[in-house]
Amino acid sequence: MKNLVLIGGGHSHAIALRLFGIYPLANDIQITLITDVTDAPYSGMLPGHILGHYSFKECHIDLVNLAKFSQANLVVDQAVNLDLANKQVLCQNHPPIDFDWLSIDIGSTPATSEIMGVDQYAIAAKPVPQFLTHWQQLLTSLESDRAIPTERPLRIGIVGGGAGGVELAFTIKSRIESILRSQGLSPMLLEIHLLHRQATLMTGYPAKVGKRFEQVLLDQGIYVHLRETVNLIKPDSDNQSEQYPLQTPKIIGCESGFTLQCDRIFWLTNATAPPWIRDSGLPTDQKGFILINNKLQSISHPHIFATGDIASSISHPSPKAGVFAVHQGKPLFRNLQRVSSGQPLVPFYPQKQHLSIIGTGYRTESSEKYLQAIVAWGGLCFGPSKLLWSWKESIDRQFIEQFRG
Ligand SMILES: Cc1cc2nc3c(=O)[nH]c(=O)nc-3n(C[C@H](O)[C@H](O)[C@H](O)COP(=O)(O)OP(=O)(O)OC[C@H]3O[C@@H](n4cnc5c(N)ncnc54)[C@H](O)[C@@H]3O)c2cc1C
Structure with a gap:
């Protein structure tokens, strides 16, 4: 055998x-x-x-x-x-x-151990099961309205502006805003900050694509901090909040001297x-x-x-x-x-350019709520649009369907 x-x-x-x-x-x-x-x-x-x-x-x-x-x-x-x-x-x-x-x-997995405080105070996007457990805990605390701050916005930091970080920024914003709205609260009670080391977002894509995503993030009210290299995460000892566990704040420190206080930090930097x-x-x-x-x-x-x-x-x-x-x-x-059958192997040549479809979250228009996406192909970008999300959804559902049954 x-x-x-x-x-x-x-x-x-x-x-x-x-x-x-x-x-x-x-x-x-x-x-x-x-x-x-x-x-x-x-x-x-x-x-x-x-x-x-x-x-x-x-x-x-x-x-x-x-x-x-x-x-x-x-x-x-x-x-x-x-x-x-x-x-x-x-x-x-x-x-x-x-x-x-x-x-x-x-x-x-994202590189976490190189920077002080990341392992203790940030939530890495991978391994996915651990990430989803943290996300579920955050949703549960938000849905029990006691955990939603009203005196200042809930601030979420996302470190890493590659495709994963950009998509997570749109996604987290959309989901938490829906929760706030369902509780009769203003979406202004949420701030999303995306920090990225390079001058443009979407590492590995042409700068034009990064610029387009930056504009869409800004249009949605997401704060984008470019050329910021995070070198420290620590608890904000002056502001420990027993009453609101979500609000036990942390400080993100960057090499430039820029600091940002956040309630939750998601970590999506370089894959290791x-x-x-x-x-x-x-x-x-x-x-x-x-x-x-x-x-x-x-x-x-x-x-x-x-x-x-x-x-x-x-x-x-x-x-x-x-x-x-x-x-x-x-x-x-x-x-x-x-x-395994002793035959010669065949080479694999990947496509030179690949299509990326990135979800940009919900949009509400005249009481209709729908999902949108942007398509990036080489240096070209289309969207955000509802049709592109439908396209993405049909590709993804078709992919996963082959493993059912
Ligand atoms: C939030 C987020 C969103 C993303 N969105 C997209 C997207 O829309 N499109 C896209 O193309 N990419 C996306 N990515 C990137 C994508 O997740 C990865 O590139 C992709 O999952 C890599 O696939 P893989 O087959 O290499 O490994 P994985 O999908 O990571 O699978 C590896 C598996 O191996 C298991 N494993 C790991 N170590 C061991 C071990 N030692 N022993 C046994 N089992 C082990 C893991 O549990 C896992 O099940 C996203 C990433 C993140 C974090």
Whole structure:
């Protein structure tokens, strides 16, 4: 019996597993999925979930069902290292798992530990389950009206103005404003501040796109602080509030000397890789992401594959976004099929430009409330418009639907 082991239920692995269910491997190959969660979030629908538009189930892939469908062993555990010499995955709670071929799709997390106070006082956008727990707690406190301040605005800071941070700013604003309105309170009681290190938002996109998003954020009353590098987060000791837990304020400090008092801080800066990847001995880039060739293989270990955020392609570098992990799903499946049957692998060439559809939250017009989105394609931007949101919704629903049933 040979073993194909997949670590992480990321987007590429979800697609590959579904295809293994439809086109099974030879009988003497056992697939094992090691995942630390049983429900994998689909990034495209996450902002819609934060808005309250999609339920948890609607925007998550059930990995238990998917593993059953693909006849994979499911190991619910966290991989903590690799023993490359003995071809084993080391797990937190299970004995080592042998592999003949290995594929890694474990995503990334925002860099939090480099800056003082971030781990204690900010909410990282990933891992997603922890982020959603914090978000739910915030919603629960806001919905119990005692937690809503009336003497000064509730101030939310979002650090990191890439696509994720920009979309989160729109989303959080929309959701909290809806709660305020439902309680008969003014939306002016909310302030959203987006801090970004660079001169334009939307890292990895042309400056024109960043400028367009900046304008739409400003139009919505979101404060944008550009060229601000956060170097400290600490509690505001002068303003501890026992009465309103939400209002126990923190201070964001920046290298420029700029400071901002916030009630909640969301952290979405540079994506990083877990340290065990580098410790495993696989060659990585400077940030610790696995270096892969255009066949999605580790550049040193051809029986090890990596896709999604955790991979860094030497020939086709791409930003860390779910859309790339999705595009790599089918090519990964094909090459795993081929490597396990001794056939030559095929290269994968990602699209030069990708389409991004970013939700910009609710808009209310003559008592009609609807969602909007902006499309960015290369240097072009369209929207915000209701039609673009409908388009995004139909793409996302179609994607997630393939994992149902
Ligand atoms: C708020 C927010 C909004 C976003 N919106 C968008 C968007 O609209 N469009 C877009 O393209 N991108 C978006 N992104 C980025 C997107 O989430 C990531 O780029 C995408 O999820 C990466 O996919 P992946 O397959 O690499 O990994 P992930 O989707 O992160 O999946 C990795 C999986 O591996 C599991 N795992 C991790 N470590 C281990 C381990 N050691 N052992 C076992 N399992 C492990 C994780 O629990 C997770 O289930 C957003 C990100 C955030 C934070």
